Amino acid sequence: DIQMTQSPSSLSASVGDRVTITCRASQSISNYLNWYQQKPGKAPNLLIYAASSLQSGVPSRFSGSGSGTDFTLTISSLQPEDFATYYCQQSYSSPPENTFGQGTKLEIK
Amino acid sequence: EVQLVESGGGLVKPGGSLRLSCAASGITFTKAWMSWVRQAPGKGLEWVGRIKGETDGGTTDYAAAVKGRFTISRDDSKNTLYLQMNSLKTEDTALYYCTVVGIFTVTTSFFTAFYIWGQGTMVTVSS
Numbered sequence: 001d002i003q004m005t006q007s008p009s010s011l012s013a014s015v016g017d018r019v020t021i022t023c024r025a026s027q028s029i030s031n032y033l034n035w036y037q038q039k040p041g042k043a044p045n046l047l048i049y050a051a052s053s054l055q056s057g058v059p060s061r062f063s064g065s066g067s068g069t070d071f072t073l074t075i076s077s078l079q080p081e082d083f084a085t086y087y088c089q090q091s092y093s094s095p096p097e098n099t100f101g102q103g104t105k106l107e108i109k
Numbered sequence: 110e111v112q113l114v115e116s117g118g119g120l121v122k123p124g125g126s127l128r129l130s131c132a133a134s135g136i137t138f139t140k141a142w143m144s145w146v147r148q149a150p151g152k153g154l155e156w157v158g159r160i161k162g163e164t165d166g167g168t169t170d171y172a173a174a175v176k177g178r179f180t181i182s183r184d185d186s187k188n189t190l191y192l193q194m195n196s197l198k199t200e201d202t203a204l205y206y207c208t209v210v211g212i213f214t215v216t217t218s219f220f221t222a223f224y225i226w227g228q229g230t231m232v233t234v235s236s
Contacts (some may be wrong), residue, residue, distance in 0.1 A: 004184030034222040036154075043206055043226035044146075044154065049213050087154055091221045096144075100154040108225040 002026055002093050006071075006101035012109040015019065017078045023071045023088035023102045032092035035064055035073045038103075039084045047086075081107050110223050111135035113207050117231030125197050129230055131190040131207030136225070137162050137190040142210035144223060145181065145192050147203035147232075155203070159210065160190070175201075197234045204229040 003026040009014040014017050022032065031051035036044040040065045051071055061076045075082055088101040117129040142165070146159040159169040160181045168169050180193040190207050206211070210225030 019148075027123045030152050032220060034220075036223070038154075044223070045226070046224045049211075049222040049224075052212065053215055053220075055222075055224070076230055085114075089154075089223070095159060096156050097172055103153045109211045 001098045002029060002090055003098060004088055004090055004101040005104045006088055010082060010105040012107050013078055014109045015078050017082055019075045019078055019106065021073045021086055021088075021106075023066075023073070023101050025040075025069045025071075025090055025092075029090045029092035031067045032064050032077065032090055033064070033066065033071045034089045034091060036063075036087045036089065037082075038087065044087065045076045049091075060109065080108075082106065110137075112161045113209065113225060113227035115207050115227045118205065118232045120233045120235065121197055122236050123197060123199055125234070125235055126193070126195045126204035127197065127232060129194070129205055129232070131192075131227055133154075133190065133209070134205075136209060139185040140165075142209055142212070142221070143190045143203040144208045145190075146206045146208055146223060146226075147201075148206070148229075149200075149203045151209050152203075157192070157205070165180065171190075188218070194232070197232075199234050202232060202234045223229065 004018040005024045035049045038044040052064045085103045085105045112134045113163040114132045119218045140162040144159040160169045178196045182191045208225045209225035213220045
């Protein structure tokens, strides 16, 4: 099974900061990597698919990069509504067992 | 507007059964690949299982943690997805989301992602 590991597990930042979250796969997954945002009490929301493609309606301050085993989600200038938990998810394996990272909680400094 | 509405959650004793439903609207349900994803209180996301669209055979796959105990099915005439949960364990306590598996094309490659989510229904397994 492919294991997904995110770092850091939590992060404190201020409005306007540039933030990067990392996701590492235990084996190469090419660019089969998605990112989700989850706010408290809400369902997750797809931000990025195929490692770097922005889902429709997602602000352009979100971007993704990477291929193989190492991936990053970058928020170029944090907004108050961006404080949430972020999950990476690999879609390389079928069926998608162990598909999600453990999450990164982004908190206000 | 695409909408998924889950129902059927509740409190059940260990060893008991429960059936969750997910009513879909705004999508061509018969073609849609659907998944269940769960989230234990204060924990991360865990994929539970999926069912392919009828045009792709309607086959199912399950996470090892639920295989043999949970069954996913669909009624395309009702645009409804189901999750039958048997032999429930305390570790099955979670918020259960149904999701639409989106298929995205980038250049000539296809990628999948959980792109529409319901609001979730809570399942508590406790004596």
